[in-house]
Amino acid sequence: MDRVTSGVNTLGAIINPYMLYGLCVLGGVGVCLALPRGGKRPQILGALLAALIGGGAMLALGLTAGKAFPNLYFYVFSLLGLGAALRVITHPRPVYAALYFILTVIASGGLFLLLSAEFMAFALIIVYAGAILITYLFVIMLATQAAEEGQTEALADYDTHAREPAAATVVGFLLLALLTAMMFGGVKDLPAPGEPGHTRLMGQMHTKVQRTLRAEGVISPTEEVNAVDERAGTILVTADDGTYRKVERKDWPASLATGNVESLGFNLLRDHPGGIEIAGVILLMAMLGAVVLSRKQVQLDDEAKKAEAHRLGLIPEEGGAR
Amino acid sequence: MIGLTSLAQAAYPEPMAGATLAHYLAVSAIMFVLGLIGFLTRRNLIIMFLCTELMFQAAGIALVAFGRYHLNFHGQTFVVFILTVAAAEAAMALALIVLLFRRKESLDARSWEDLKG
Secondary structure (H helix, E strand, C coil), rough: HHHHHHHCCCCCCCCCHHHHHHHHHHHHHHHHHHHCCCHHHHHHHHHHHHHHHHHHHHHHHHCHHHHHHHHHHHHHHHHHHHHHHHHHHCCCHHHHHHHHHHHHHHHHHHHHHHHHCCCHHHHHHHHHHHHHHHHHHHHHHHHCCCCCCCCCCCCCCCHEEEECHHHHHHHHHHHHHHHHHHHHHHHHHCCCCCCCCCCHHHHHHHHHHHHHHHCCCCCCCCEEEEEECCCCCCCEEEECCCCEEEEHHHHCCCCCCCHHHHHHHHHHHHHHHHHHHHHHHHHHHHHHHHHHHCCCCCCHHHHHHHHHHHHHHHCCCCCCCC | CCCECCCCCCCCCHHHCCCCCCHHHHHHHHHHHHHHHHHCCCCEEHHHHHHHHHHHHHHHHHHHHEEEEEEEECCHHHHHHHHHEEEHCCCCHHHHHHHHHHHHHCCEHHHHHHHCC
């Protein structure tokens, strides 16, 4: 994999650590100004500053990585995601904040696609943007005071005024400076990237191998796949008269490969079966908890209960036979 | 003195193959910090929980990037679990918020200041 590691450069060549900390400070000032304070002007200014700093940092990272610069999609998705994240924490209207969060989710889905995690990208968009955020929107609409008659601006005080913006930003960007310093200082301890290779899952998917080989015409419909040895690169095929033959790797069709979903499924169910059980229990508990918590006690007297039961047809009318 | 490590590239199309691990980690760190700042500064309970979701997102990006770097699927598997926990957390938190809103008719975190000991 010399082809891709040749683009590696030192970060110190472009940004020295002090400049990185300077960027963190400037970004912090921008975010601090961008937080809602009731006014309007410094917020836009701060957001612009923060966006500029973020873009500059990305550009510096891109220049540093040399050959990495043409990777346009990464910059598009990450700037979209981070800009939307900034709007999530600065927008005074909760509904807009939730909508901006959907944009962040979609942008991270794009980043996942670039990382060749296709299944997770779509699961993220379906589960997050499609389910969780819709629930959030419902609750925002349920739990917001209605605007009074003739009054269009109904922004609550707790939405337009941030709590301790300066202190929180200092804490946040101290953490960011620490994280980035650790990150760039610590990567030399990471092992080298793994060798691209096969996940060696084909041996467990005889039916898929047989189907693919039959569809590609490598074996005849009467032949059956007996054993798949991906390491050695042979597939043992049995004909219906009991004779064996081997299909070597050079004869394997290109479509005989494991995809993202298959590999992820094997990893999930073979390596982390306990995790799945626990996840199921967590979801069940959350469902029970949500139902119990949000249940509304309605006090009805006997008369009202009877009337309601009549209305629903649960008990017959007075004097009627059952 | 400081190196940027390349992501492992398993026969990936060249135009998409450029970004290094550090790029994704930087994006993840910035997003996490934005979520943290939002959680600390916003006073609306719903937005505070939205900011925790933002931090979940950031953790997910870092996990998938590391999984890509090591060319295994453990990172993606853990994002599945993050998704589960996020869904459970959203259900519980939103139920709690609805409950709290009924009690005080306000989403302000400050209206619950008397809870601190």
